[in-house]
Amino acid sequence: MLKIKDLSVEIEGNKILKGLNLEMNKGEVHAIMGPNGAGKSTLSAVIAGREEYEVTGGTIEFEEKDIMDMAPEERAHLGIFLSFQYPVEIPGVSVTNFIKTAINESRKATDLDPMPAKDLLKKMRDKQELLEMDKTFMSRSINEGFSGGEKKRNEIFQMAMLDPKLAILDETDSGLDIDALRIVANGVNKLKNDNNAVMIITHYQRLLDHIVPDFVHVLFDGKIVKTGDKNLALRLEDQGYDWIKQEQKV
Amino acid sequence: MNLQEKLSQSFKDLGSRLNGSESKSLRELRSRSFDYFKGQGFPTNQDEEWKYTSLNKIVKRDFDFSSQVSSEILAEDIEPFLCEGLDSYKLIFINGVFNKSLSILGSNEKFFVGSLKQGMKEMPDIINTHYGKLADTKQSLVALNTAMANEGAFVYVNKGVKLDKLVQILFVNTNHEESRMMQTRNLFVLEDFAEVQIFERHQALNQGHVFSNSVTESSVGNQAHFKHFKLQNDFDSSSMVDSTFVKQGANSSALVDTFAFSGELVRNNLHFEFTGMHAEAHMDAITLLKGKSLVDHHTFVDHAVPHCQSNQLYKGVYDEKSKGVFNGKVMVRKDAQKTNAFQQNNNLLLSDFSSIDTKPQLEIFADDVACSHGCTIGQLDEEALFYMQTRGIPLKEAKAFLMFAFAGDTLKNITIPELKTQLINLVARELKVDLELNEV
Ligand SMILES: Nc1ncnc2c1ncn2[C@@H]1O[C@H](COP(=O)(O)OP(=O)(O)OP(=O)(O)O)[C@@H](O)[C@H]1O
Numbered sequence: 001m002l003k004i005k006d007l008s009v010e011i012e013g014n015k016i017l018k019g020l021n022l023e024m025n026k027g028e029v030h031a032i033m034g035p036n037g038a039g040k041s042t043l044s045a046v047i048a049g050r051e052e053y054e055v056t057g058g059t060i061e062f063e064e065k066d067i068m069d070m071a072p073e074e075r076a077h078l079g080i081f082l083s084f085q086y087p088v089e090i091p092g093v094s095v096t097n098f099i100k101t102a103i104n105e106s107r108k109a110t111d112l113d114p115m116p117a118k119d120l121l122k123k124m125r126d127k128q129e130l131l132e133m134d135k136t137f138m139s140r141s142i143n144e145g146f147s148g149g150e151k152k153r154n155e156i157f158q159m160a161m162l163d164p165k166l167a168i169l170d171e172t173d174s175g176l177d178i179d180a181l182r183i184v185a186n187g188v189n190k191l192k193n194d195n196n197a198v199m200i201i202t203h204y205q206r207l208l209d210h211i212v213p214d215f216v217h218v219l220f221d222g223k224i225v226k227t228g229d230k231n232l233a234l235r236l237e238d239q240g241y242d243w244i245k246q247e248q249k250v
Numbered sequence: 251m252n253l254q255e256k257l258s259q260s261f262k263d264l265g266s267r268l269n270g271s272e273s274k275s276l277r278e279l280r281s282r283s284f285d286y287f288k289g290q291g292f293p294t295n296q297d298e299e300w301k302y303t304s305l306n307k308i309v310k311r312d313f314d315f316s317s318q319v320s321s322e323i324l325a326e327d328i329e330p331f332l333c334e335g336l337d338s339y340k341l342i343f344i345n346g347v348f349n350k351s352l353s354i355l356g357s358n359e360k361f362f363v364g365s366l367k368q369g370m371k372e373m374p375d376i377i378n379t380h381y382g383k384l385a386d387t388k389q390s391l392v393a394l395n396t397a398m399a400n401e402g403a404f405v406y407v408n409k410g411v412k413l414d415k416l417v418q419i420l421f422v423n424t425n426h427e428e429s430r431m432m433q434t435r436n437l438f439v440l441e442d443f444a445e446v447q448i449f450e451r452h453q454a455l456n457q458g459h460v461f462s463n464s465v466t467e468s469s470v471g472n473q474a475h476f477k478h479f480k481l482q483n484d485f486d487s488s489s490m491v492d493s494t495f496v497k498q499g500a501n502s503s504a505l506v507d508t509f510a511f512s513g514e515l516v517r518n519n520l521h522f523e524f525t526g527m528h529a530e531a532h533m534d535a536i537t538l539l540k541g542k543s544l545v546d547h548h549t550f551v552d553h554a555v556p557h558c559q560s561n562q563l564y565k566g567v568y569d570e571k572s573k574g575v576f577n578g579k580v581m582v583r584k585d586a587q588k589t590n591a592f593q594q595n596n597n598l599l600l601s602d603f604s605s606i607d608t609k610p611q612l613e614i615f616a617d618d619v620a621c622s623h624g625c626t627i628g629q630l631d632e633e634a635l636f637y638m639q640t641r642g643i644p645l646k647e648a649k650a651f652l653m654f655a656f657a658g659d660t661l662k663n664i665t666i667p668e669l670k671t672q673l674i675n676l677v678a679r680e681l682k683v684d685l686e687l688n689e690v
């Protein structure tokens with residue numbers, strides 16, 4: 001589904017990703033871990049199409065298509081979704097309006113008529129329930145004045161509404177309390193199936209207790225330096241990154 | 251002949267046409283005002299209040315003062331510019347001339363909706379009491395208008411009467427060959443406990459150089475409620491100076507909501523004053539410009555009595571080479587304790603060549619007051635645009651969405667659904683937002 005080869009990325013002359021390789025197939029859950037500043041959010045933003053980052057080498061293919069020259073919205077229409085580490089506040093745009101526009105723009109891109117209002121409302125109600133969200137959120141401006149945890153839950157709500165093929169969750173767990181973490185993880189698990197894939201960027205094991213990864217990757221100094229199964233995450237939780245750094249020096 | 255000389259000639263012509271038919275006091279007011287204008291001339295950049303906005307190019311034009319050829323305008327020609335789908339009064343002016351057959355008038359002992367000339371005939375006492383009482387004839391353009399204006403809208407609402415229909419006032423201009431100067435004059439009088447809402451629109455039908463010098467006086471009685479929506483949606487070849495004076499009695503509320511979408515030069519002078527306590531004034535405006543348009547909002551709120559409130563919310567989106575000016579002056583005099591005065595001016599600059607000059611001026615002489623002002627100038631938030639794109643919203647739509655959201659809260663005081671729809675549609679059209687997708 002996703003094939004990243006030799007990806008190198010710079011911002012303002014700083015090399016951030018330095019020849020990164022990663023492959024994901026449908027039905028899989030991949031966790032990406034790594035110290036602060038390693039380039040995890042950069043990777044997620046580049047996959048989603050952020051232009052500020054300069055791609056100096058390598059390729060990204062999604063479902064056999066080169067997506068490098070596509071605008072972020074085109075990638076979204078293909079089914080790529082990014083849950084932001086820091087969701088953006090948009091004053092004056094209600095959650096309902098926003099999600100409605102997002103869904104219908106995606107449908108338009110694939111030559112579908114807008115979703116009938118009734119179906120849309122029902123879907124919204126279902127997903128709200130799934131994520132145990134308060135109804136009043138729907139009429140509030142996107143993320144404006146939302147607490148950290150509310151913002152993250154709203155991200156997953158949007159993911160649930162948009163049904164992406166590839167969901168990239170950038171530190172969705174940070175800011176969530178214990179109950180919210182369980183609810184959000186449960187939501188993601190419900191959405192998970194054999195035809196989609198999830199990339200979880202996280203620092204902690206606790207989310208991976210709920211959403212069990214098939215692969216765990218360590219991103220360090222702009223590259224994936226280690227790949228293992230769920231036990232790798234447990235070892236990192238236990239020992240930190242020092243041993244990885246040691247290995248790299250050798 | 252230069253414009254000044256032409257105006258002198260035109261003033262003489264007006265005098266002989268009127269041939270003493272007006273009241274003595276009005277005749278005197280006219281000649282006093284004209285003398286004042288002659289002494290002052292048009293404002294120049296030397297004038298502090300006109301520092302950023304120059305009339306130079308406009309007053310040098312070769313204006314035609316010959317009498318207007320009446321033009322055949324049908325109801326369907328003006329229909330697009332009116333708010334449809336609701337029962338309303340309509341006052342239609344074509345090239346400054348009142349068109350009775352296209353208008354829908356109303357009058358009885360409770361109210362009067364008609365032209366100023368009709369009002370002078372039918373309600374001379376009311377006109378005498380209110381006409382020329384608020385307009386500041388020490389401003390040369392107001393003086394010029396006071397001297398020359400001969401037509402406009404007159405709305406009178408008697409004590410305790412709530413006018414249930416919207417009053418729509420449409421000034422249409424059809425000139426395209428010659429440059430024309432218009433002096434329109436409105437008078438709105440609300441007695442105590444009265445209520446009315448007015449929608450005033452200036453619309454050119456083609457690309458002629460029209461220069462409208464418009465003056466409006468609104469007298470809002472005690473506990474009366476007044477809303478005035480102004481739409482300046484002309485071609486970018488027409489210019490306008492609008493001077494509006496509002497006086498409010500105790501416990502009254504008044505709103506002036508300005509929509510400026512185009513114009514070679516538009517200058518709005520808005521003046522509010524209070525004569526009784528607990529009055530509430532609202533000034534909202536949304537300015538959406540492109541091309542080389544210039545819109546200059548000058549507001550002046552004079553708090554001279556205690557316990558009054560004023561709220562100003564001015565928002566602007568400037569693209570291409572357009573230019574905005576906001577100059578908001580709030581005066582809180584010594585006795586005006588417990589005044590609440592708020593002012594907000596937020597701007598988006600969409601191009602490197604657009605600009606905004608914003609200048610809040612608070613002069614506070616009372617000590618127990620709450621006053622604030624804020625001003626922002628920014629671009630569209632790149633993070634927010636990317637965020638929307640990752641959700642599948644194309645960049646162009648995302649931009650329009652953000653601008654629409656930015657402009658949105660200037661629409662909150664519109665309570666008539668049909669009018670709200672009309673104005674939202676116009677804003678959306680200016681911003682190229684697809685309302686099918688982004689229903690508000
Ligand atoms: N817009 C930018 N301008 C300059 N430097 C940037 C920019 N964005 C990211 N960087 C730098 O790139 C590096 C990688 O940042 P990134 O956000 O990808 O790290 P991360 O792995 O997600 O870290 P964290 O775990 O703290 O979220 C950091 O050193 C960061 O300072």
Ligand SMILES: [Mg+2]
Nearest residue numbers: 040041042085
């Ligand atoms: Mg990060």
